[in-house]
Amino acid sequence: MAKDKYEKIDEAIDPQEQGRQPGLEEKMDPEPIYDDKDYKGADKLKGKTALITGGDSGIGRAVAVAFAKEGANVAIAYLDEHDDAEETVKAVESYGGKCIKLATDISQVENCNQLIVDVIGEFGELNILVNNAGKQFPQDDFLNISQDQLRETFETNIFSMFYLTQAAIPHLQKGDSIINTSSVTAYRGSPSLIDYSATKGAITAFTRSLASNLIDSGIRVNSVAPGPIWTPLIPATFDAEKVGEHGGDTPMERRGQPAELAPAYVYLAAKDSSYVTGETIHVNGGDFISS
Structure with a gap:
């Protein structure tokens, strides 16, 4: 059977690492597939x-x-990866969307409060909030998770969701x-990413609880x-050997590409x-089968 485009790029990935967070997509080799050219929009998010x-x-x-x-205008928030952000703006604009980048x-x-103010000021409205930013710091020894690491992981991964969602609602x-x-990792755990997995478990509970809270509002x-998805977080987190093996233990025996998540x-x-509300869609190559 011929290999598809995702399997082919996975075979081309050599072990690599960046050693800084957030990672930079421009330094990845090969760069992730973020635009599936076979995906055709149908104005599902027009306006x-x-x-x-x-x-x-x-x-x-x-x-x-x-x-x-799908016809949407987009605001992207990021920390300090300015060149990567500019590439995203160009990609969005190439499909006719308006895009602004906000470093914060x-x-x-x-900062979360100001971010919402800036988006409303630019577009006059907000219809879709995607809480996606995150950090992870592996520690094989649980006792090595410091208070500073724990705080940074929770502040970035889950506290920000509370702040932004409260400002957006x-x-x-x-x-x-x-x-x-x-x-x-929220569902099967991770022995070396305990604090990260804990934030992801919190996100799952946050999603279910907030869905119930907002049910009458129609939001x-x-x-x-x-x-395991080929993103800058991977070479920014793990050493070269683990990057080379990333995703190989899934039933599909490969890592996923960002474009496979976007739909x-x-x-x-x-x-x-x-x-549909309060639900989770699993996109993981068969890595975890939920009950």
Whole structure:
């Protein structure tokens, strides 16, 4: 059987590492597939405005491009990866969408509040919030997880979701959507990513609880739980040997590409999922089968 485009790029990935977070997509070799050219938009998000955290690269970039194909305007929030962010802007604009990039640290509540102000000021509305940004710091020894690491992981991965969502809700209306990025580690755990997995478990509970809280408002809240995906977070987190092996232990025996996740976010943002809230879509190569 001929290998598909995703299997072929996985075979071409050599062991590599970056040693800094956030990672840079421009330094990855090969760069992730964020734009599936076979994916054709159908105006499912026409006239909508989306804010995507971690939108400069990886999953966030792929979602921004897919949203643009569906007619949405996009704001991307990121920390300091300016060149990556500019590439995302260009990609979104190539499909006719308007895109702004906003560099900020979303672990701080005042920055989250200002981020929503800036998006509303630019577009006049907000319809889709994608809480996607995250960090992870492996520690094989649980006792080596410091207070500073624990605080940074929780502030970036889950506190920011509370801050941004609280700031966004007054601007959301019936039919609008909140989509949170969880992880397969929330469901099967990870012995070397305990604090990260804990935040992802919190995100899953946050998604379910907030969905119930907002049910009467008509605002839907769902999540996507990726498995091993080829994003800057991988070479920024692990050593070269682990990067080379990344995703090889899944039933599909490969890592996924950001473009393979993006349609799940489109589905949850669009009217197609009007009867779906409090749910999680697992995109993980068979790495975890939920009950």
